[in-house]
Amino acid sequence: MKALILVGGFGTRLRPLTLTMPKPLVEFANKPMILHQIEALAAVGVTDVVLAVNYRPEIMERVLKEYETKLGVKIHFSLESEPLGTAGPLKLAEDILAKDDSPFFVLNSDITCDFPFKQLAEFHKAHGDEGTIVVTKVEEPSKYGVIVHKPNHPSRIDRFVEKPVEFVGNRINAGLYMLNTSVLDRIEKNRPTSIEQETFPAVVRDGQLHSFDLEGFWMDVGQPKDFLTGTCLYLSSLAKKSPELLVSPSEPYVYGGNVMIDETAKIGKNCRIGPNVVIGKGVVIGDGVRLQRCTLLPGSKVKDHAWIKSTIVGWNSTVGKWARLENVTVLGDDVTIGDEIYVNGGSILPHKSIKANVDVPAIIM
Amino acid sequence: MLQVPHREKPNGAGRGTKAIILVGGPSRGTRFRPLSLDVPKPLFDVAGHPIIWHCLTAIAKVPAIQEVCMIGYYDESVFKDFIKEAASEFPNLPIKYLREYQALGTAGGLYHFRDAILKGRPERIFVLNSDVCCSFPLVEMAKLFDDKDAEAVILGTRVTEDAATNFGCIVSDQHSRRVLHYVEKPESHISNLINCGVYLFSVDVIFPSIKTAIKRRTDRPRLVSYPSSENLESSFMADDDDEERKNEVIRLEQDILSELADNKQFFVYETKDFWRQIKTAGSAVPANALYLQKAHQMASPELAKPSANIIAPVFIHPSAHVDPTAKLGPNVSIGPRATVGAGARVKESIVLEDAEIKHDACVLYSIVGWNSRVGAWARVEGTPTPVGSHSTSIVKNGVKVQSITILGKECGVGDEVRVQNCVCLPFKELKRDVANEVIM
Numbered sequence: 001m002k003a004l005i006l007v008g009g010f011g012t013r014l015r016p017l018t019l020t021m022p023k024p025l026v027e028f029a030n031k032p033m034i035l036h037q038i039e040a041l042a043a044v045g046v047t048d049v050v051l052a053v054n055y056r057p058e059i060m061e062r063v064l065k066e067y068e069t070k071l072g073v074k075i076h077f078s079l080e081s082e083p084l085g086t087a088g089p090l091k092l093a094e095d096i097l098a099k100d101d102s103p104f105f106v107l108n109s110d111i112t113c114d115f116p117f118k119q120l121a122e123f124h125k126a127h128g129d130e131g132t133i134v135v136t137k138v139e140e141p142s143k144y145g146v147i148v149h150k151p152n153h154p155s156r157i158d159r160f161v162e163k164p165v166e167f168v169g170n171r172i173n174a175g176l177y178m179l180n181t182s183v184l185d186r187i188e189k190n191r192p193t194s195i196e197q198e199t200f201p202a203v204v205r206d207g208q209l210h211s212f213d214l215e216g217f218w219m220d221v222g223q224p225k226d227f228l229t230g231t232c233l234y235l236s237s238l239a240k241k242s243p244e245l246l247v248s249p250s251e252p253y254v255y256g257g258n259v260m261i262d263e264t265a266k267i268g269k270n271c272r273i274g275p276n277v278v279i280g281k282g283v284v285i286g287d288g289v290r291l292q293r294c295t296l297l298p299g300s301k302v303k304d305h306a307w308i309k310s311t312i313v314g315w316n317s318t319v320g321k322w323a324r325l326e327n328v329t330v331l332g333d334d335v336t337i338g339d340e341i342y343v344n345g346g347s348i349l350p351h352k353s354i355k356a357n358v359d360v361p362a363i364i365m
Numbered sequence: 366m367l368q369v370p371h372r373e374k375p376n377g378a379g380r381g382t383k384a385i386i387l388v389g390g391p392s393r394g395t396r397f398r399p400l401s402l403d404v405p406k407p408l409f410d411v412a413g414h415p416i417i418w419h420c421l422t423a424i425a426k427v428p429a430i431q432e433v434c435m436i437g438y439y440d441e442s443v444f445k446d447f448i449k450e451a452a453s454e455f456p457n458l459p460i461k462y463l464r465e466y467q468a469l470g471t472a473g474g475l476y477h478f479r480d481a482i483l484k485g486r487p488e489r490i491f492v493l494n495s496d497v498c499c500s501f502p503l504v505e506m507a508k509l510f511d512d513k514d515a516e517a518v519i520l521g522t523r524v525t526e527d528a529a530t531n532f533g534c535i536v537s538d539q540h541s542r543r544v545l546h547y548v549e550k551p552e553s554h555i556s557n558l559i560n561c562g563v564y565l566f567s568v569d570v571i572f573p574s575i576k577t578a579i580k581r582r583t584d585r586p587r588l589v590s591y592p593s594s595e596n597l598e599s600s601f602m603a604d605d606d607d608e609e610r611k612n613e614v615i616r617l618e619q620d621i622l623s624e625l626a627d628n629k630q631f632f633v634y635e636t637k638d639f640w641r642q643i644k645t646a647g648s649a650v651p652a653n654a655l656y657l658q659k660a661h662q663m664a665s666p667e668l669a670k671p672s673a674n675i676i677a678p679v680f681i682h683p684s685a686h687v688d689p690t691a692k693l694g695p696n697v698s699i700g701p702r703a704t705v706g707a708g709a710r711v712k713e714s715i716v717l718e719d720a721e722i723k724h725d726a727c728v729l730y731s732i733v734g735w736n737s738r739v740g741a742w743a744r745v746e747g748t749p750t751p752v753g754s755h756s757t758s759i760v761k762n763g764v765k766v767q768s769i770t771i772l773g774k775e776c777g778v779g780d781e782v783r784v785q786n787c788v789c790l791p792f793k794e795l796k797r798d799v800a801n802e803v804i805m
Contacts, residue, residue, distance in 0.1 A: 270708070270724070272742075288708035288725040290742040290781065305708045305725045307742045307781065321692075322710040322727040324744050324783065340710065340729060342746065342785070357748075359785070359800075360762070 001121070002097055003041045003105035004050040004078075005034065006086060013223040016332030016349045017297075017314060022057045024109055027297055028221060029234050029278050030262055035067065037107055040115035042071040046105065049073055050096050052089030054080040087193035091184060098181040106195075108175035110222035112230045113214060114237060115176070123212050124178040127155065130208035131183055133200070134176035136218040144172040145196065147211055155210040160201065174214050224330045224347075228310055231295055232276040235260060247273075256292075268304065286321070300331075303339070314350070327361065382507070383432050383482060384424040384491040386417055387471050390438030399773035399790045400646045403735060405443050407435075407495045411649050411715065412656035413667060413680040413698050415447060419656055420493050423501030425455045431485050433458060435495075436474045438465040470614035472621050476575040487568060492617070494562035498652035499640040500659060506565045506634045509542070516570040516630040519544065519622070520563035522640040526554055528755045533560030533618050537633045544631040547622040558633065560618065561640050570629055571621075578620045646788070647757035647769030649732060651750070653715050654696035669693070676712075688724075703733075706741070713749065723780070731770040734791065740780035745770055748786060761786065766801040 011023025018026065024034030038049055051064075056079050064075050078093040090097065090106065097104045103124055105117060116134065124132040135147055146169045150156045161168050173196060186202055187193055203209040217237055219230035235258035238245055247259045253267060256275030261267070265279045268287035278295040279285065285296075286304035294308050299316040302308065306319045311329040313319060320339035325331075329343045332350035337343060341354055345361030348354060352364055388407040397406045407417040417435070424433055435444060444462045451460050463478045475482070475492065482490060489510065491503055502520070510518045521535050534555045536546035548555055615621070625631040639655045642648060660668055661678035671677040676694030681687055682701045691709040699705060700717045706724035716722060716733045723741040730747030739745055747769040748759055759768045766786045773791035778784055785800040793804050 290725065305710065305727070305742075307725075307727075307744070322725075322744075324727070326783075340712065340727060342744065342783075 001041075001044065001046040001102060001104070002048045002050070002099070003046045003107065004052055004090060004093055004097060005037055005107045005109050006089060007034070007051050007053045007109045009054050009083075011222070014227065016330060016347055017224075017312065020315065020333035020350055022060045023222075024051070025060060025063055027280060027295075028112065028227070029231060029238075029260055029295075030280055032063065033112075033221070034064075034109060036112065037109065037115065038064075038067065038071060038073060038075070040117060041105065042073045044117040044121065046117075047073060048076065048096055048099075050076045050078050050093040052078050052080065052093065054083055083192055084190075085192040085194045087187045087195035087199045088191065090179075090195070091187040091189055091193075094184050098184055101181060103178050103180045106177040106179060108220070110220045111175045111218065112221050112234050113174065113176075113218040114216045114241075116212070116214060120176070120178050120212055123155075123210075127210050129156075129180075129210055130206070131177060131179045131200070131203050132210045132212050133157075134174040134214050135171040135211045136174040136214045137170050138172050139170075141167065141170045141172065147171050147173065149211070150207070155212070156207060157204050157209045157211055159204060160196070171211060171213070174218050175220070176214075224312055225328050227312065228276075228293060228295070228328065231278060232258070232293065235276055235278070262298075294325075314348075329358075380429060380489060381485065381487040382427060382430050382489050382491065383434065383485075383487040384420075384427070384430060384493065384503075385475060385482065386420050386424075386433065386435045386493050386495050387474065388417065388435050388437035388439065388444075388495045390465070390468060392438075392468070396645045397643075397649075398646060399771060399788060400649070400732065400734070402791060403774045405439055406643070407437075408443070408447060409649060410700060410717065411498070411643075411653040411698065412660060413682060413700075414656075416498070416643060416652070417447070417495050418451070419498070420495060420501060421451055421455060421458070421460070423503050424491065424493075425458050427491070427503050427507060430458065431487055433460045434478065434482060435460070435462045436465065436478060437462070438468055440464075468614065470616040470620075472575045472578065472617045473615040475617075476572060476579070476615070479572050483568060483572075489565055489567050490571065492564045492566065496643045497562045497640065498643050498648075498655055499561060499563070499636065500638040501563060502634065502636055502638065503563075503565075505636075506563070509632055509634045510565050513542070513632050514630065515565075515632045516567045517625050518565040518632050518634055519547075520561040521558045521633040521635045522561050523557050523635070524559050524755060526557050529557040529559055530554060531755070533622065534558070535560060535633050542632050542634070544626045544633050547626040549618045549622075558635065560622070561636065562642075564617070570625070574621055574624060574629075575615060578615050578624065582615065582620070642755065645757045645767075646732065646771050647747070647767050649715060650696075650713060650730060650747070650769045651757075653698050654713065657696050657698065691722075700735075713747075730768070732772065734772045734774045734776055736774060737772045737776040737778075739772075739778045740782060742781045743778045744783040744785075745772065745778055746783070746785045759786075761801055764801065767803075 011018035025032045145162045146164050148158045150158045217233035221227045221230035247261050249257045253271040253273050255272045258276045259274040261279040262281045264281050265283040267285045271289045273291045276293045277291045280298035282299050283296045284301045288305045289302050290307045292309045294311045296313045297315045300313045302319045303321040305322045307324045309326045311325040314331040315333045317331040317335040319337045322340045323337045325343045327345040329346045331348045334351045335348045336353040338355045343358040346358035347363045408415040448460050465474050506518045533549045535558045536556045537544050643652050657678035669675050669679040669681045674692045679694040680698040684701045685699045685703045687705040688707040690707045691705045693711045696713045697711050698715045703716045703720045705722045708725045709722045710727045712729050714728050714731045717735045719736045720733045721738045726739045726743045728745045731745045750768045758765050767788050771788045775792050776789050777794040779796045783798040787799050787802050789804040
């Protein structure tokens with residue numbers, strides 16, 4: 001089987017983290033974001049994965065090379081010389097996607113969920129039409145594009161309504177598809193094309209597009225706030241499905257569960273950690289530290305008595321004693337927060353040293 | 366021609382001297398709320414002792430001091446315990462409290478109690494406002510008094526040009542140090558040498574001067590001058606009540622000093638040492654810092670021994686309990702029976718009697734009131750004011766807020782809660798993060 005992951009550009013929405021690391025390699029729950037997807041694809045027998053990128057960082061190729069053999073997957077980089085939208089990259093990778101007649105998966109790279117590739121493939125095969133898009137239920141459909149089904153049909157899509165004013169449905173495009181190779185014939189070469197606004201409506205007109213309901217959580221984690229929320233959802237799901245990947249709630253420092261700690265990390269005395277905390281490789285936590293709803297990326301250090309909530313601590317950063325970070329603070333690579341400093345919603349660019357409070361949300365260049 | 370003094374020129378050390386501490390009353394000092402809701406300002410502890418105790422220690426060093434009179438309009442019972450304790454600490458210094466039944470003004474009060482003050486025939490009197498924090502160089506003022514054969518000496522200090530108009534301004538002859546002109550809170554810049562609120566007067570001059578002022582007032586009421594619009598905005602505006610505008614109120618600053626500058630042997634002793642007003646409750650934090658630093662310089666045995674977790678100067682009351690893993694200082698006072706938990710951090714703050722700081726909490730630039738509790742991992746934080754600033758408010762996002770965070774009596778801050786630049790009135794529980802507010 002084949003799959004294409006829409007990676008796109010520099011991941012500016014996830015800055016300052018993506019100033020240092022390409023977005024697909026930023027660790028989400030201690031694993032590069034893209035690896036969550038490649039692993040899930042490999043698990044259902046995908047052998048060719050195309051990464052549609054419009055830049056080509058060497059580090060990404062180097063890191064992913066390692067996983068090619070490990071997972072038995074061939075990873076192709078498909079480089080757009082100019083932006084081709086969300087459909088253009090499919091056409092660009094036609095050689096690989098259409099190398100046989102079997103349908104292929106398409107994924108937006110920013111999505112976290114319980115990837116339902118096996119069920120999706122079965123469902124797609126069962127209805128026999130050109131395409132299936134995975135949909136997820138949302139509470140406020142007015143903020144999204146909503147799908148509407150044909151009358152008296154549970155899955156065949158009738159139309160899309162962009163940001164509906166009146167309630168027409170609560171299912172939105174989750175950014176995961178399974179498509180027949182015939183869909184590629186609907187996409188022009190070398191023209192920026194939107195799969196949502198051009199390709200899918202065309203497939204819908206022919207009655208060839210179905211929806212598949214996603215079970216469980218779903219989140220676009222392309223920006224820091226959602227990255228943190230997505231981490232909570234992912235850890236909660238893990239607590240049910242694979243609790244062995246989390247720290248046992250019987251550990252005295254674990255508070256409220258959903259705590260993932262890399263085995264190389266060191267935890268001090270009298271800490272209170274959780275809920276929803278991810279601690280990466282080689283992280284050092286001092287004594288009396290309080291952590292909740294945060295991700296500490298590899299090599300970071302949190303000194304004694306610090307208090308961290310709703311924060312991403314970047315690689316190799318240091319948080320000082322009695323410092324307090326909160327309200328979607330993001331520290332880039334190698335940032336130092338001084339002792340007793342308060343940071344409220346700060347986005348701190350790499351290699352900065354913060355010696356005065358950041359009282360209101362601000363970008364520290 | 367200089368006037369030849371009619372009295373003999375005795376040796377300074379032998380001259381009978383009394384000291385008057387002007388302590389004000391309960392209707393004054395409203396700007397010291399919320400702390401003055403529970404303790405009269407003169408008795409509020411900074412650097413481990415009541416504000417007026419710091420005045421007393423300086424007075425006790427003056428040779429030939431006969432007596433200390435505290436004048437104010439608090440109830441007698443207010444100072445009873447303090448006077449009793451001071452009597453054992455300063456056995457050679459008789460202290461009494463003279464109660465005004467109505468606010469007479471700083472000069473009016475002195476005049477009202479002139480018989481009591483003149484009893485024992487002192488030649489001169491020190492007059493100290495209790496709401497200043499300084500090193501009280503009284504001995505140096507007395508020396509200048511003798512050297513210049515003065516009739517009055519005022520303590521002055523230099524402040525920035527911007528700040529000066531918020532105080533009484535002194536124009537002096539640089540060489541002779543004679544006061545040439547005095548004006549209280551001028552609208553325009555006159556001098557950056559200001560009145561510290563500490564004086565030494567010859568009794569032969571001060572009482573007749575006040576008497577003249579009273580007579581003048583009865584004949585012709587004082588023209589009330591209004592502060593400039595900038596001063597209206599300022600936190601230094603005098604708390605004038607209508608009552609005090611009445612004729613019987615005679616104040617040293619407005620009614621006496623300017624006359625002395627015109628007619629008398631009036632000199633200024635300029636201190637290079639620290640000086641701050643204690644007006645707002647927040648100003649207790651810089652005052653605490655200054656008195657602690659003074660104690661530290663004098664190697665006071667009262668202070669906690671510096672160590673990895675004690676950054677001098679720190680005062681810890683012997684009955685307080687501080688966990689050895691807590692880090693304190695600089696400029697911290699921990700009151701009687703207060704507890705500071707493991708891994709807590711306290712800096713530039715006053716923690717009052719019976720207060721509790723739980724483990725891993727962080728208290729910066731704040732006052733934690735009597736019996737108040739700060740939860741684990743809580744953060745109670747004020748903002749440092751610039752060195753040399755005489756204000757305790759700062760402008761944040763265009764809004765004026767208190768720089769020092771103050772928790773009144775028996776307040777509670779929940780675990781992990783952050784309180785920043787807030788003033789919290791007594792008996793409030795703070796369960797959510799708050800910033801830049803007064804919490805009623």
